[in-house]
Amino acid sequence: MADKDSRAGSRYTTPAILDYVNRTHAPHDAALAQAFEVPEGIPAIQVGPSDGRMLYLLMRLINATKVVEVGTLVGYSAIHIARGLAPTGRLWSIEFEPRHAEIAHANLAAAGLADRVSVLVGAGREILPTLAQEAPFDAVFIDADKVSYDFYGAWALENLRPGGLVIGDNAYLFGELTEDSDRGRAMRSFHEQVAAACDSVCVPTPDGLVVGIKR
Ligand code: DHB
Ligand code: MG
Numbered sequence: 001m002a003d004k005d006s007r008a009g010s011r012y013t014t015p016a017i018l019d020y021v022n023r024t025h026a027p028h029d030a031a032l033a034q035a036f037e038v039p040e041g042i043p044a045i046q047v048g049p050s051d052g053r054m055l056y057l058l059m060r061l062i063n064a065t066k067v068v069e070v071g072t073l074v075g076y077s078a079i080h081i082a083r084g085l086a087p088t089g090r091l092w093s094i095e096f097e098p099r100h101a102e103i104a105h106a107n108l109a110a111a112g113l114a115d116r117v118s119v120l121v122g123a124g125r126e127i128l129p130t131l132a133q134e135a136p137f138d139a140v141f142i143d144a145d146k147v148s149y150d151f152y153g154a155w156a157l158e159n160l161r162p163g164g165l166v167i168g169d170n171a172y173l174f175g176e177l178t179e180d181s182d183r184g185r186a187m188r189s190f191h192e193q194v195a196a197a198c199d200s201v202c203v204p205t206p207d208g209l210v211v212g213i214k215r
Helices: 017-025 030-036 049-061 078-082 098-110 124-132 148-160 183-195
Strands: 067-072 089-094 117-121 137-141 160-168 198-203 207-214
Touching: 017 049, 030 049, 030 078, 030 098, 049 137, 049 160, 049 207, 067 078, 067 124, 067 148, 078 089, 078 098, 078 117, 078 137, 078 207, 089 098, 089 124, 098 117, 124 148, 137 148, 148 160, 148 183, 160 183, 183 198, 183 207
Parallel strands: 067 089, 067 137, 089 117, 137 160
Antiparallel strands: 160 207, 198 207
8 A cells, every 4th residue: 555546446456467466476387277277157256366375375374274165166266275284284165066166176186185175065054064063273265155254254253263364255245345235234244243353454455355363
């Protein structure tokens, strides 16, 4: 944050700058390139290379051993997270669409991470309660259906260790965060729950990334 315009929300980002910083700090190896490539018919809604790199660095910073991801898509963010885990670490990643989960599993296997990542197929609302037996977790990354962020946030805050991280993608809700809609209310409830239970920030990534350290 540098001047009046950028503090007010304008960005210096250009496609050329993004490409340069992604290539410099977050280059893709073969496994990341494969998982970033979303097959025909599957929405290309994965996080960007810099967001993925941030997830990796955050996992390393907290020496994460047990992590949950809600919303696998085809495994791009899961590869970043799993690579940041401590040597004995484990990631449970939940995906609603069986076809996405199948491709994610293949991408994670190609990355050599099949033994550290479990892709669980189903709705977060149903699968998360079954994971509570593995709590406490070091981090929970939420990147799934936006109308359920309040549920996912509450689960995360209940199942994280003190000092653990709750992280939420799309925290600006595609520009609709302050709108009077079900998902607007759910996303604002997520922000407010995290702020109440954590030392937190909404990092101004392209669509906002909430990061909270549970107190
Ligand atoms: C959508 C979902 C995401 O998590 C994202 O980062 C971008 C788009 C979507 O549902 O359209
Ligand atoms: Mg997202």
